[in-house]
Amino acid sequence: MLNDIYRSVVEKDPNQPEFHQAVQEVLESLEVVLEKHPELRRMKIVERLVEPERVIMFRIPWTTDDGEIMVNRGFRIEFNGAIGPYKGGLRFHPSVNLGILKFLGFEQIFKNALTGVPMGGGKGGSDFDPKGKSDLEVMRFCQSLMSELFRHIGPYTDIPAGDIGVGGREIGFMFGQYKKLRNEWSGVLTGKGLEYGGSLIRPQATGYGSVYFGEEMLKTRGKSYQGLTCLVSGSGNVAQYTTEKINQLGGRVVTLSDSSGYIYDEEGINSEKLEFLMNLKNVRRGRISEYADKYPKAVYTAVDPDLDYNPLWNHKADCAFPSATQNEINGKDAQNLVNNGVFLVSEGANMPTTPDGVEIFLEKRLLYGPGKAANAGGVATSGLEMAQNAAFTCWSKEEVDKKLHQIMINIHRQAYDAAEKYGKPGNYVLGANAAGFMKVANAMIAQGVV
Numbered sequence: 001m002l003n004d005i006y007r008s009v010v011e012k013d014p015n016q017p018e019f020h021q022a023v024q025e026v027l028e029s030l031e032v033v034l035e036k037h038p039e040l041r042r043m044k045i046v047e048r049l050v051e052p053e054r055v056i057m058f059r060i061p062w063t064t065d066d067g068e069i070m071v072n073r074g075f076r077i078e079f080n081g082a083i084g085p086y087k088g089g090l091r092f093h094p095s096v097n098l099g100i101l102k103f104l105g106f107e108q109i110f111k112n113a114l115t116g117v118p119m120g121g122g123k124g125g126s127d128f129d130p131k132g133k134s135d136l137e138v139m140r141f142c143q144s145l146m147s148e149l150f151r152h153i154g155p156y157t158d159i160p161a162g163d164i165g166v167g168g169r170e171i172g173f174m175f176g177q178y179k180k181l182r183n184e185w186s187g188v189l190t191g192k193g194l195e196y197g198g199s200l201i202r203p204q205a206t207g208y209g210s211v212y213f214g215e216e217m218l219k220t221r222g223k224s225y226q227g228l229t230c231l232v233s234g235s236g237n238v239a240q241y242t243t244e245k246i247n248q249l250g251g252r253v254v255t256l257s258d259s260s261g262y263i264y265d266e267e268g269i270n271s272e273k274l275e276f277l278m279n280l281k282n283v284r285r286g287r288i289s290e291y292a293d294k295y296p297k298a299v300y301t302a303v304d305p306d307l308d309y310n311p312l313w314n315h316k317a318d319c320a321f322p323s324a325t326q327n328e329i330n331g332k333d334a335q336n337l338v339n340n341g342v343f344l345v346s347e348g349a350n351m352p353t354t355p356d357g358v359e360i361f362l363e364k365r366l367l368y369g370p371g372k373a374a375n376a377g378g379v380a381t382s383g384l385e386m387a388q389n390a391a392f393t394c395w396s397k398e399e400v401d402k403k404l405h406q407i408m409i410n411i412h413r414q415a416y417d418a419a420e421k422y423g424k425p426g427n428y429v430l431g432a433n434a435a436g437f438m439k440v441a442n443a444m445i446a447q448g449v450v
Contacts, residue, residue, distance in 0.1 A: 002027045002030060002031055002034070002046065005027065005046055005047055005050065006020075006023060006024055006027055008047075009023050009050050013098075013099065013102075015099065016098065016099025016102060016103075017099065018099050018100050018102075018103035018326060018327075018351070019099045019100075019102040019103040019106065021103065021327075021351065021354075021355060022102075022103040022106045022107055022351060023050055023106065024355070025351075025355065025358070025429070025433075026106070026110070026433050026437070027046070029429060029430040029433035029434055029437075030046065030433065030434070030437060032422045032423065032424070032430070032434075033422060033434045033437060033438070034046075036422070037438075037441075039445075040441050040445075043444070043445055043449075045441045045444055045445070048444065049080065049109070049437075049440070049441075049444075050106070052077050052078065052079045052080075052102065052105065053078050053079060053080060053081060054077075054078040055075070055076075055077055055078075055098070056075065056076040056077075056078070056124075056149075056152050057073065057074070057075050057098070058073075058074045058075075058148045058149075059071055059072070059073060059074070060072040060073065060074045060126060060128070060141065060144045060145045060148070061144060062137070062140045062141045062143075062144045063140060064137055065134055065136060065137055070141075072126050072127055072128040072141070073126060073127050074124070074125070074126045074145050074148065074149065075096070075098060075101050075124050075125060075126070076122065076123075076124035076149060076152055076153070076158070076160075077098075077101050077102055077104075077105040077122055077123050077124060078105075078120075078122045078152075078158055079102075079105035079106060079108065079109055079120070079121040079122055079123070080109045080120050080121045080440060081120035081122075082120060082440050082443040082444045082447060083112070083113060083118050083119065083120055083439060083440060083443045084112070084117070084118030084119040084120050085119065085120060085154075085155075085156055085157055085158055085159055086119075086120045086121065086122030086157070086158040086159070087108070087112055087119035087120060087121070087122060087158075087159050087161070087379060087382065087383070088104065088105055088108040088112075088121060088122040088123040088124070088160065088161065088379070089104075089123060089124075089125075089160065089161045089162055089163030089166065090123075090124045090125045090126075090160045090161070090162065090163055090166050090170075090174075091104070091123070091124075091125035091126075091163040091164045091165060091166065092125055092126050092128045092129070092130050092164070092165030092166050092170065093125070093127070093129065093164050093165045094127055094129045095127075096125045096126055096127045097127070100326075101123045101124060101125060102123075103326070103350075103351065104123040104163075104350055105121055105122050105123035106121065107121075107350055107351060107371065107372050108121035108122060108123055108379070109121030109436070109440060110372045110432065110433060110436030110437060110440070111371075111372040111373070111375075111376045111379060111436065112376075112379055112383075113435075113436040113437075113439040113440050114372070114373060114376055114411045114414055114415070114432060114435060114436050114439075115376050115379060115380040115383060115407055115411065116380075116407060116410055117379075117380060117383030117384075117386075117387075117407075119159075119379065119383055122158055122160075123163075124149070124160060125163065125165075125166070126141075126145060128141055128145075128165075129165070130165050130166075130170065131165075131285075135169065138169060138170060138173065139173045142170055142173035142174045142177065143173060143174075143176075143177040145174065146173075146174045146177035146178050146181070147177065147181065149174075150177070150178050150181045150182060153178075153188055154186070154188055155186040155187045155188050155386070155389070155390070159187065159188060159189065159190060159382070159386060160174075160188075160189055160190075161189065161190040161191045161378075161379070161382050162191040164236070164325065166191075167191075167237070167282075168191065168192075168193055168203075171189055171191045171192055171193075172192070172193055172196075174189060175188070175189050175192055175196070185197075186389070187385065187386050187388075187389025187390060190202065190382035190385045190386060191203075191382065191385075192385070194394075197385075197388075197389050198385065199381060199382075199384055199385035199388055199394075199395070199400055200394075200395065200396065200397040200400050201381055201397055201400040201401050201404060202378075202381050202382065202385055202400075203237050203241065204237075204241040204244070204245075204401075205241075205377045205378045205380065205381035205382075205404055206237065206238045206241070206348055206375050206377050206378030207237065207238045207239065207240065207241030207242035207243070207244070207245060207323065207348060207377075208241055208242075208244075208245045208377055208401070208404060208405075209374070209375060209376060209377015209378065209380065209381075209404060209407075209408050210238070210242055210321060210323070210346045210347065210348040210369070210374045210375050210377065211225075211242055211245040211246055211249065211321070211346070212245075212377065212404070212405050212408035212409070213346055213369045213373060213374040213377075213408050213411065213412055214319065214321070214344055214346035214367070214369060214374070215249065216408065216409055216412035216413075216416075217344060217346070217367040217369055217412065217428070218344065218367065220367070220416070220426075221367070224249070224250065225246060225249040225250050225251035225319075226249070226250035226251070227250065227251075227252075228250075228251045228252070228318040228319055229251070229252050229254060229316070229317045229318050229319070230246050230251050230252065230253045230254070230317060230318065230319040230320070230321060231253075231254065231255045231312065231313060231315060231317045231319070231320045231321065231337075231342070232246075232253050232255055232256055232320075232321045232323055232348075233255065233256070233257045233262070233310075233312055233313075233321070233322050233323055233324040233328060233349075233352075234256065234257060234258070234322075234323040234324035234325075234348070234349065235256045235257060235258045235277060235281050235288055236281065236323075236324075238323040238348040238349065238375070238378075239256055239257075239321075239323040239324070239348070240274065240277065240278055240281070240282075242321050242323050242348050243256070243269055243274055244271075244274060246319075246321075247269075247270065247271060247274070251319070252268040253268060253269045254266055254268060254269070254315065254317065255312050255315065256269065256277065256288060256291070257288060257312055257324060258281075258287060258288040259303070260287050260288060260289060260302060260303060261288060261289060261300060261301050261302040261303050262288065262300070262301055262310075262311075262312040263288055263289075263291045263292050263298045263299065263300050263301075264298065264299045264301070264312075264315060265291075265295060265297065265298035265299075266297070267297060273291070273295060276291070276294055277291055288300070289302075308330075308332060309330065309332040309333050309336060310328065310329070310330075310333050313329060313333040313334075313336050313337050314333075314336040314340065315340060316340045316341055317337075317340060317341065317342050318341060318342060318343060318344065319342060319343075319344040319345070319346070320337055320342050320344070320345045320346075321345075321346055321347075321348050322345070322347055322348065322349050322352035322353065323347075323348030323349050323352075324349055324352065325349055325350075325352065326349065326350055326351045326352060327351065327352065327353070327354050328349065328352045328353075329345075329352055329353040329354065329357045330354045330356065330357055331354065331356035331357050331359075331360060333357060334353065334356070334357035334358075334360040334361060335360055338360060338361075338364050338366070342366070343366055343367060344366065344367040344368075344369075345361055345366055345367070345368045345369065346367075346369040346374045347369060347370055347371035347374045347375055348371070348374065348375050349371060349375065350371045350375065351371055352371065353370075358370075358429065362427060362429065365426060367426075368428060368429070369412075369428055370428060370429045370432055372432050372433070372436065373411050373412070373415050373428060373431075373432035376407075376408070376411055377404055377407070377408055380404060380407045380408075380411075381400065381404050384400055384403055384404070411432075414431070414432075414435040415428045415431035415432040415435055416428070416431060417431070417435075418430070418431040418432070418434040418435040418438075419431030419434075421434075422434055
C-alpha cells in the first residue's frame with residue numbers, strides 16, 4: 001500500500017526529486033508502524049499527509065540600485081497544521097523551487113512534532129539570490145515579497161523564520177514591512193533581532209542542538225566529545241555554532257566549507273580562529289579560502305565538479321556534522337566516513353545524506369541522527385521565541401539554552417524509545433519518523449476529515 005502511495009506522489013509531481021526522496025524515507029519507516037496501527041490506513045492518514053494543505057505561489061517584482069526591474073518567484077507551502085500553526089523557514093537561493101520547498105515542508109511536519117512545541121509544518125522562499133546584492137536591493141526585494149506574503153501569515157496562522165540566504169538582515173526588512181502593512185506588532189516572524197522581539201540563543205540553536213543530540217547518542221555508548229575529532233561542513237550559522245559548542249564540550253573541529261571549497265585545519269578551529277571566520281562570513285561576507293590565507297597551516301581545497309565525492313568527508317575523524325545543504329553526503333562519501341573511523345553523524349542541515357548514504361550508516365550501525373531530529377533545535381528555539389512574544393517577555397541566555405538542551409534530550413529520548421518499540425533499536429531514522437508521525441496522526445484523527 002505504501003508503495004502505491006509513493007508511486008502516486010511521483011506520478012502527480014514527476015519533477016520534484018527532493019520531495020520524492022523525503023517521502024520515500026518516511027514511508028520506509030512507516031510500514032512497521034502501520035502494522036501496529038491499522039486504523040491509520042482506514043483513515044488515509046498517509047495519503048492526506050503527503051499532500052500539502054495549501055500551496056501559495058506569487059511573483060516578486062523589485063528594482064536594482066541602477067533602476068533595472070527584476071522579477072522573482074515566491075512560495076509558501078503550508079503543509080500540515082494539525083498540531084499548531086504552520087512553522088518553517090524562508091529560503092532565498094537560486095535553486096529554490098516547488099519540489100525543494102515541499103521536501104523541506106514535509107520534513108518540518110515531523111521535526112516540529114518532535115519538539116513538543118505546538119507547531120505544524122511549513123516552508124517557503126524564493127529563487128532570489130542575496131549574494132552580491134546591496135542592502136537596499138535586499139530591502140526592496142524583502143518588502144515586495146512581504147507585500148504578498150503578509151496576506152497568508154500571522155502569529156496564530158503561519159510563522160516563517162530564516163533559512164539559507166535569510167538571516168537577521170532579511171528578517172528585519174520583512175518584519176518591518178509586515179508591521180507597516182498590518183499596523184500591528186506581533187510575533188509573526190522568528191529569528192528577529194533582540195531589539196524587537198528576538199530570542200537569545202536563536203542564531204546558535206540549530207548548531208547547538210545538533211551537538212546536544214550527538215551528545216545524547218554518545219551517552220548510549222558511554223562516550224563524550226572529549227578528545228574527539230569532528231568534521232563540519234558549511235560556514236553559516238549552523239556550522240559556526242556547531243563548531244563553538246563542540247569546542248566547549250572538548251572536541252576538535254578540523255573542517256569548514258562554503259560553495260567554493262573547504263578548509264582542513266589539523267590543529268583545530270579554536271575560538272580565536274572561529275571568531276575570525278564569523279567576521280569573514282557574517283560581516284565581510286568573504287570566501288572560506290581567506291581562512292587559509294590567514295592561517296597558513298590550514299589547507300584550502302577548491303570544489304572540483306568532476307569528482308563523484310566530497311573530499312571534506314575523506315579525513316580521519318570520529319564525528320561528522322553535515323551543516324551545509326541537502327544531499328551533500330552521497331554513498332561514496334558515507335563509505336569514506338566509515339573507512340576513516342567516523343562513528344557518529346549528526347545532521348545540522350536538512351536531509352544532507354542521500355538514501356544510499358543513509359543505508360550505509362544504518363548498515364554499519366553508526367550513531368546516526370537524521371536532520372528531522374538532530375537539527376530540530378532551531379525550530380524549537382523559534383517556538384520559544386513565539387512563547388516569549390506571546391507573553392511580552394524575554395528570557396535570559398542561560399534560560400533559553402537550558403530549555404533548548406532539555407528539548408534535544410527529549411527529542412533523542414522519543415526517537416530512541418520509538419526505535420526500540422518498533423523493533424529497530426538504535427535506528428534513529430525510524431524512531432524519529434515514527435514518533436513524529438504518531439503525534440501528527442493522532443491529532444489528524446481527532447480533528448476529523450478536514
